[in-house]
Amino acid sequence: MMVSRRLRSVALVAVLMLLAVSCSNKNNNSASGGSNCTWTIGTMGALSGPAAALGQVIEQGVAYAVDSANKKGGVPCKLSLLKEDSQGDPTQAPGLARKLAQTSDLVAVVGPYFSGESNASGPLFNQAGIPFITPSATDPAIAQHGWNTFFRAVANDADQGPVAAQYIGSVLKPSSVAVIDDNSDYGKTLAGIVASGLNSSGTTVQGPYHIDPKSNDYSAVVAQVKNANPQAVYFGGYYPQAGPLDFQLKQGGVSATFVSDDGTKDPAFGPLAKTAAAGAIVTCPCADPTKLPAAQAFVTGVKAQYGRVGTFEADAFDATNLVINALKKQSGSASVTDVRSGIVSTLHGLHAAPGITKTYTFKSDGNLVVDPARDIWIYKWSTPAKDFKSVGPSGKVISGG
Amino acid sequence: MHCNTGLIGPTFVTGLILGFLYALIALGYTMVYGVLKLINFAHDAVFTIGAVAVFYAFGTWLGLNSPAAGAVLIMIIVGALLAGGVASAAGAAGLQRLAYKPLRKRHAARLSYLISAIGASFFVTYLLEQNFLLGPGQPAFPNFMTSTKAFGLFGSNVTNIGVLIAVTAVVCLVALDRIINQTNTGRSIRALSEDVVAAQLMGVNVDRVIMLTFIIGGFFGGVAGTLYALQFGFVVFNMGFLPGIKAFTAAVLGGIGNIRGAMLGGILLGLIENMSVTCVGNEWRDAVAFVILVIVLIFKPTGLLGERIGG
Numbered sequence: 001m002m003v004s005r006r007l008r009s010v011a012l013v014a015v016l017m018l019l020a021v022s023c024s025n026k027n028n029n030s031a032s033g034g035s036n037c038t039w040t041i042g043t044m045g046a047l048s049g050p051a052a053a054l055g056q057v058i059e060q061g062v063a064y065a066v067d068s069a070n071k072k073g074g075v076p077c078k079l080s081l082l083k084e085d086s087q088g089d090p091t092q093a094p095g096l097a098r099k100l101a102q103t104s105d106l107v108a109v110v111g112p113y114f115s116g117e118s119n120a121s122g123p124l125f126n127q128a129g130i131p132f133i134t135p136s137a138t139d140p141a142i143a144q145h146g147w148n149t150f151f152r153a154v155a156n157d158a159d160q161g162p163v164a165a166q167y168i169g170s171v172l173k174p175s176s177v178a179v180i181d182d183n184s185d186y187g188k189t190l191a192g193i194v195a196s197g198l199n200s201s202g203t204t205v206q207g208p209y210h211i212d213p214k215s216n217d218y219s220a221v222v223a224q225v226k227n228a229n230p231q232a233v234y235f236g237g238y239y240p241q242a243g244p245l246d247f248q249l250k251q252g253g254v255s256a257t258f259v260s261d262d263g264t265k266d267p268a269f270g271p272l273a274k275t276a277a278a279g280a281i282v283t284c285p286c287a288d289p290t291k292l293p294a295a296q297a298f299v300t301g302v303k304a305q306y307g308r309v310g311t312f313e314a315d316a317f318d319a320t321n322l323v324i325n326a327l328k329k330q331s332g333s334a335s336v337t338d339v340r341s342g343i344v345s346t347l348h349g350l351h352a353a354p355g356i357t358k359t360y361t362f363k364s365d366g367n368l369v370v371d372p373a374r375d376i377w378i379y380k381w382s383t384p385a386k387d388f389k390s391v392g393p394s395g396k397v398i399s400g401g
Numbered sequence: 402m403h404c405n406t407g408l409i410g411p412t413f414v415t416g417l418i419l420g421f422l423y424a425l426i427a428l429g430y431t432m433v434y435g436v437l438k439l440i441n442f443a444h445d446a447v448f449t450i451g452a453v454a455v456f457y458a459f460g461t462w463l464g465l466n467s468p469a470a471g472a473v474l475i476m477i478i479v480g481a482l483l484a485g486g487v488a489s490a491a492g493a494a495g496l497q498r499l500a501y502k503p504l505r506k507r508h509a510a511r512l513s514y515l516i517s518a519i520g521a522s523f524f525v526t527y528l529l530e531q532n533f534l535l536g537p538g539q540p541a542f543p544n545f546m547t548s549t550k551a552f553g554l555f556g557s558n559v560t561n562i563g564v565l566i567a568v569t570a571v572v573c574l575v576a577l578d579r580i581i582n583q584t585n586t587g588r589s590i591r592a593l594s595e596d597v598v599a600a601q602l603m604g605v606n607v608d609r610v611i612m613l614t615f616i617i618g619g620f621f622g623g624v625a626g627t628l629y630a631l632q633f634g635f636v637v638f639n640m641g642f643l644p645g646i647k648a649f650t651a652a653v654l655g656g657i658g659n660i661r662g663a664m665l666g667g668i669l670l671g672l673i674e675n676m677s678v679t680c681v682g683n684e685w686r687d688a689v690a691f692v693i694l695v696i697v698l699i700f701k702p703t704g705l706l707g708e709r710i711g712g
Contacts, residue, residue, distance in 0.1 A: 048530075048537045050637070087537075183684060210684040215643050216633045219415035220678040220686060223557060227407050240539055247634055251548050252415075253558035271541035272635055 037077035037332045039339070041066060041323060042084065042100040044121075045113025045136075049087030050240040053268045055113050057310025058136055059083060062110045064302055064313075065320035075324060076332030082106065088238075090116035090185070097121035101128040107330075107339045108132065108323045110316065115139030115186035122147050131343045133323060135316035138262065138285060139186050140193075143365040149344050150366035153319035153355075154312070155285035157190040157261075159372045163394045164190075164234065164259065164283045165197025167378060170398055172257055174231030176204035180221060180245065182213045182237030190261055191236030198234075206230055213241050221245075222252035230256050238263035243272020250276035262286060265311045265379055267387040280381040280388075285370075287357045287377055288390035289314040295356040318355035322347060373398075408679040410555025413672065418563045420671020421570035422632075425625035426648030427655070427663035428577060429493070429618030435594040435658035435708075436614045439511065442518040443500065444622055445645025446525035447493045451623025452542075452630040452640065453529060454488030455481045460543035468547040477545050481631075482569060482624050489623025490616045496521055497615040502608075529638035539637040542630045562632050569628060573621055574664050580617070581660055590614055594658065647674075647690075654694050656704030665705060670694075 043062045046055030066081045082103060084096040093112060100106055101124055109125060109132040112118045118137040125132045126147040133151040134142070140158040143150065168177060177198055181191035188210070195205045206228035209221045225233060233249060233256045235242050242264040249258070258276070262284035270277045289295035295314055302309050326346035330339045352359040361369040370376075373395025379388035391397050426448055433441040459465045459481055469477055500521040504513050529535045551561045581587040589610045592600035601607055629644060630636050647670060655666025670690055677689035697705060 050537060050539070052537045210682060212684070212687070216629075216635075216637075216640060217419060219419060220412060220675045221683050223408055223411040223415050223675070224405075224678055224683065226558075227405065227411060227556070243539075244633055244635065251550075251558065251560055253550065253553075268538060272539055274541070274544070274634055 038080050038105055039075070039077045039107045039327060040080045040082050040103055040105045041320065042082045042103065042106050042109040042111070044084035044086050044093070044096050044100065044109065044111045045117070046088030047083060047085035049085075049089065051088045051114070051238050051263075053266045054136075054238065054263065054311060055085075055088060057306075057313045058111075058113050058316045060302065060306050060310070061135070061313035061316030062320045064298075064305065065317045065324060068301075069321075069324045075327050076330060077327075079324070079327075086112060086114075086117050088114045088117060090114075090120040093117035093121040094124060097124040101125065101130060105336060106130065107327065107336060108343050110135060110320050110323065112137060113312075115142060115189075116184055118142045119145075119185055122150060125149055129337060129340050129344075131323070131340060131347060133319045133347070135319040136262070136286075136312040137186070139189050141185065141189065143363075143367045147366065149340075151319075151322075151347050151362055152367050153322065153360065154315050154368065155370040155372060155375050156367060157186070157193055159370055160261065160283055160285050160376055161190055161193025162197045163372050163376045163398075164194045164261070165201065165203075166398055167281070167283065167394065168194075168232050168234065168259055169198060169201045169203050172232050172259070174203065174256070176206055176228065176230045177232045177234055178206040178225045178228050178230040178256065179208040180225070180233065180235045180237075181208055181210055182235075182241050183210045184213065184237060186263060187235075187237035187261075189236075191234065194234050194236065211237075211241060211245065213237065216244060218245050218248050219252070222248050222254065225249060225256075226252050226254050230254075232257045232259055235260045235264070237261075239266045239269040239272070243269045243277070246273040246276045246280060257281065259283075262311060265388050269388075270381065270383075270386050273381075277381045278383050282379045282388055283376055283394065284311065284379060285376050286312050286315055287375065287393070288379075289357060291390060292357060294354070298356050314357045318357055318360070321355065322350070322353065322360060325353075371395075404680040406679065407556070409676065411557035412675040412678055414554050414557040414559060414563075416672040416675030417668065418559075418566050418632075418671070419675060420668035421566050422625050422629055422644065422667075423648045423651045423671050424664045424667025425570050425573060425621050425628070426644055427652040427667045428574075428660060429622040430649050430652040431655075431657055431660055431663040432590070432614050432618040434652070435660075436590060436611060437501075437514075438658075439501075439514045440518070440649070440657075441615075441618075442515065442645075442649075443496050443522040443525070444493075444618070444648075445641030446522045447489045447496065447619045447641075448622045448626040448629075448645060449529065449636075449638070449641035450492035450525065450626070451485035451489035452626035452636050453535060454623070455485045455627045456535075456540070456542055456630065456636045458484055459545065460541075463543075465543045465545040467544065469545050474546060478565065481545075482627055485623040485627030486620040487623070489626060490619040492525075493615040493619025493622070494612060497612060505611075526639050526642070535636065535638050537638070539635040541635050542633075544634075546631060548632075548634070562628075566628050566632065569624060573624060577617070577621065577660060586610075586613055650690070650694055653704055654697055656701075656706040656708055658708040659704065659706045662704055662706035669705075 115137040138157045179195045181187040258280040265282045326343040376394045378391040378397045382389040429444045500517045651666035651670040655662030
């Protein structure tokens, strides 16, 4: 008996050690090339967890830019990519941000991908003087903390919300709209902006109703929406909730058009919403790269490597390239602190720098100078394509083009 | 506070359907508590196992991803519910064997069971999250039953799946009530819940009865899991977590250890949660449900129907 117990504890220890070893090997380095110094670009977001589909394609865009730069050369040091998986969870983000900040050769971070985690980890990056550029987090509040090292490579929800309200008001022309959100930093703020936009244009707003993103059962909200009898439903949040919500609304007898946001714009929406997906509309501060002449080489390359181009993938590629181009101006022998502040001042000094999706000029708060009519796009769910298909830039769609 | 009376009817209907699901899950908590005086916190994982087993068996292996009709549909539904129930019963039996029995044999403190249960629950949940099983996403449940409107009631749409949930729950609850109150197995379970030593002296095989309790509770958990996945149209690794907590609450509300109490508690909790939105926002519904739970426990500490397992 004693022997078998001892054996058991030995086995347990062995298993634990194995786990520890496998965990420590988790971070992939994609470094290659012959320079004798290394700069690490960090990236963090939902690589696993419920909203992983959104995070994984953004990470692909970042990795594709780093790999391309290492192949092409021109950067004083070779680049390595350090990925941290936050699962999109604001409570996990600060720990990972601290880990990134303590990486000795870390020069910049592309991310975090979502708004909640950006609000939660921004103070750490800003305090450490690390430039962080998000390709996808759209909550306006992130730029309101006074962080000097924060940059946002896409339009934010103060731009997106009014476009969604305008689209609903002038294209769908409902007499009333039910507004629902998922209680997240992102969803709640965006839904609030859309609601006030609709109100000011004279459309009746029902709600806002809040769903619990941890729950799968939205029957109470469905009953409320059905009772309010709107012609359109706006949801601020992400696809893991948007899909089941759209499904349950249609099951509950709500036939209103479902309108949502960039967090819903993923093919994974379809299997969750099932037949209810048909006709769903999303706005996204992301242009459709397949429609942009400057992005064709990227689209071909990414399709060859990963099969498809995802939401914000081209914007993540652009954001990473802004960092890489800034790094080209730094010296390989400079201290990491100098490189970091060099990137920050280079990014602040950009004026209409061309990327593949748009041009980049940052305001002092880190927000991008945008033209909503050109930079915010309308997409519609296509059942045959099993994905959202671009209708066009919002300016053209809303003016009836 | 502004109350919208127009919502009373529709939320009553949706709350009732949700309540039936809670009641089915709550049976697992209450039966194990009745016999072992132990909260089986791994019951949420047992619930998930049933749904996931049906997802694999009927979706991946049998490929039943297109809507069926008539007798074929009824056969598939009965098959799916039984398969989900059996898978969860097997899961519960395995759990009992691996996480509880070794502790019982060593006369562990009650707290150890609790931790063992929580550990087992996390283990199963995060095992399912690995990419070689479900992964982190929400894959669609096999689409053999298309959800359509069956009839309207009090301004709410009742779908065919809603009807299925109600019918299945009533059948299961009546069947279990019969098993507990009218069979020898039921008598052994009741005996064990009242006095372990006396039951043993009367010839009750304690190990066997405990195993049976887990199997019966697990079976109903699996049926509930399958219905839940059918209603919402997908499975996800942690789908049992919230319904598990709610069903546990329902069991306490009705009187934990009491089977009819679990049924009553489940239905009441579903109704309270959903009907609360007539007066307050949806984000308050859990708060309302738990306030009512606390109030009930203050006045009736053993729950609405007390702790006795049988009727």
